[in-house]
Amino acid sequence: MNHHPHTSLSDVHQSIDTSKKSRWRKLFAFFGPAYLVSVGYMDPGNWATDLAGGSQYGYKLLWVLLMSNMMALLLQSLSARLGIVRGRDLAQANRETYPRGVNFLLYVLAEIAIAATDLAEVLGMAIGIQLLTGLPLIWGVSLTILDTFLLLILQRYGIRKMEAFIVSLVAIVGISFLIQLIMAKPEMHEVVKGFVPSIPDNNALYIAIGIIGATVMPHNLYLHSALVQTRKIKRTDAGIRQALKLNFIDSTIALNLAFLVNAAILILAAAVFYKTGRTDVAEIQDAYELLSQLLSSKLAPILFAVALIAAGQSSTVTGTLAGQIVMEGYLHLRINPWLRRLLTRLIAIIPALLVILIAGEKKVGELLVFSQVLLSMQLGFAIIPLIHFVSDKKTMGNYAIKPAVKVASWAITALLVYLNMRMVYTEAIGYITGSGNILVDGVIIAAGIGFVILLVTTIIYPITSRYRQEASGGIHTPQISLGELDKPEYKRIAMALEFSKKDEQIIANAIGHGNEHTEYVLIHIVESASAKYFGKESDDFETRKDQEQLDTYLALLRSRGIKAHGVLGFRHRAKEIARIAIDEKADFLVLGGHGHRGIKDWIYGETANQVRHFVKIPVLVVQ
Known part of the structure; x- marks a missing residue:
């Protein structure tokens, strides 16, 4: 792990050029971030409320979906x-x-929210696999650990490929429900009436409340603020205003597509279950089993399960990205994406497996509800700071939100925080009433008090505190000095040789970065089977030939008056290069880069990338 530069998602930061001449190409260049965000609005955690609303009240709660979508659009x-x-x-x-101290608590809460989101994805995908294949739920949950490596593969091909993958999964979800709606044949005039606000009963x-509460997810607010920075824009007034406008269009289209998917689930439940008197459908499994019976089609339930898996898979990718953003932003700490993914997934899988093993598959629905309560x-800890930041003229300049937008934002926040x-x-009162355990009840009450105190702090602190770091964000020219820019002098330069044309x-x-006083250290790693096993005790043919080749290089350099000596390393290539460079007290290191990527990195290894994490000296990679 290493301390990370102060840019969000630095691997893809400003990696997409938006300076296109064609209007449509420019528009297309900005499209993408909101689609990754939109999957959070149609993940398996949202399905339960949509199914319950449609099966119990027909189309009457469609307006709630529309209203919650408008709230989400403003906040995103x-x-x-x-x-x-x-x-x-x-x-x-x-x-x-x-x-x-407050930041640490906010970080912990953000990590819990991401783990809770991932728990919903794990359960949703496992249920989808079970419905499609008949595999026991415990095996479905276990299989979800395999998608740990999906994000790693996608990240190697750039942010655009990742966005294309997510859009494809969203399209699968949308098409699946469109086909099911065509089969269900909903009454359109009844659907239209559903957009008229009404609340039939308590x-x-x-x-x-469940629909609204499940709409905006905390991790989506972290995610969106980072993803928009993958677009390279002109830091002028016109460039920033154009980026704001095109990103708003992107968000409008993407979130409306998410709204259509959620509306499709509710309409499907209304047309199939409510109309036939099946108002007791609350579980995803119940909906799957009844679809084939009530629609007289085997295709509908298959499409339902496929959509569930696609929704879970797309959400799990974006959840990992959000985790990376949270860890790097709060802690300035970056770990390998696969390790980040694995940790997040294990935190989600372990409670799911324990519940299934101890209480059985019937309790999975309750675990899904619990994940939504955690979310x-x-x-509030994501929305409240966000509104403070975009309202602050000191850091946002002329781009601070207008008073009307500010009032609407605080009103939405008050409603969402109250409902949640x-x-x-x-849930807490229900648990305390039935538990009878004084210790557990005390912990819940203490946590509740702490929750309220932290919430008040996030509201009050930015207003009353003078603790404010200057952050230009491209609005003002930063006042910096580059100093004297003295050219460094390296006393000992190490170079890792491959015994090839490179x-x-x-x-x-290496010689170009030295001077007449510099001493050079030639490093070569022996990679024969014997050398990997016996290390420096190895005396096989390849080790002897490598020593001869190293001696030849040294003789050639010394004949030119260059001070040099050589060291052979064994076993792990990257670790040995770093170890020798450190032992030899080198202050500069030169490596050869292969230029391969993707699967080849797994096959051949990532020497240069690993070495630079092991040493604290400048590293030059020669392609």
Whole structure:
């Protein structure tokens, strides 16, 4: 692991050029971030509320979906604004504003929210696999660990390929439900009436709260503020305003597509279950089993399961990205994407496996609800700081949101926080009433008090505190000095040789960075089977020939008056190069780069990339 530069998703930061001459090509260059965000609005965690609303009340709660989508659009546009104008993601902005203790708590809560999101994806995908193949749920949950490596593969091909993959999965979900809707033949005039606001009874109000509460996910606000920074824009007034406009169009299209998917689930439940009197459908498994019976088609349930798997898979990729953003933003710490993915997935899989093993598959529905309650607890800690940041004229300049937008944002926040706190309070009271355990009850009450204190702190602190770091975000020219820019003098330069045609370039570059007083260390790693097993005790043919080749290089350099000596290394290539460079007290290191990527990196290894993490001296990679 290493300390990470202060850019969000640095591997793909400003990697997409938006300076296209064609209007349509420019528009297309900006499209993408909101589609990755939109999958969070149609993940398996949202399906339960849509199914319940449609099966119990027909089309009457469609307006709730529309209203919650409009709320989400406003909040996601604020997140994009923060990333575009200030060049900060939400985690980085929090780090710059709140004190260390508060930031640590916000980081922990953000990680819990991401783990809860991943738990919903794990359960959704496992249920989808079970419905499609009949595989026991415990095996389905175990199989979801395999997608740990999917993000690693996608990241190697760039952000555009990742966006294309996610859009493809979203398209699978959308097409699956479109076909099912055509089969269900909903009454369109009844569907239109569903957009007229009405709450039939208290239970409908509870479901409406569930729909609204599950709409905005905390990790999406972190994610969107980082993803918009993958677009390279002109840091002029016109360039920033254009980026804000095109990203808003991107968000509008993507979130409306998510709304259509959610509406399709609700309409399907209304047309198939509500119309036939099956108002008891609450579980995803129940919906699957009834679809084939009520539609007299084997295709509908298959499409339902495929859509469930696609929704879970797309959400799991974006959840990992959000985890990377949160860790790097709050802690300035970066770990390998596969390790980040594996840790997140294990945190989600372990409770799922334990529940299935101890309580059985019937309790999985309750675990899914619990994951949504955890998500609900984190929402205010993402939205409240976000509104503070985009309202602040000191850091946002002329791009701070207008008073009307500010009022609407705080009103939406108050509603969402109230609804989510009410959900958490209801669940907590229900548990305390039935537990009878004083210790557990005390922990829940203490956690609740701490929750409220932290929430108040996030609201008050940015207003009252003078603790404010300057953050230009491209609005003002930063006042910096480059100093004298003295040319470094290297006393000992190490070079890792391959005994190939590239060696000439490696040696030439190494000598080019030295002077008449520099001493050079020639390094070669023996990679024969014997050398990997016996190390320096190896005396096989390849080891002897490598020593001869190293001696030949040394003789040639010494004949030119260059001070040099050689060292052979064994076993692990990257670790040995780094170890020898450190042992020899080298202050500069030159390597040869292969230029391969993707699967070849797994086959041949990533020597240069690994070595630079093991040493603390400048490393030059010669392609």
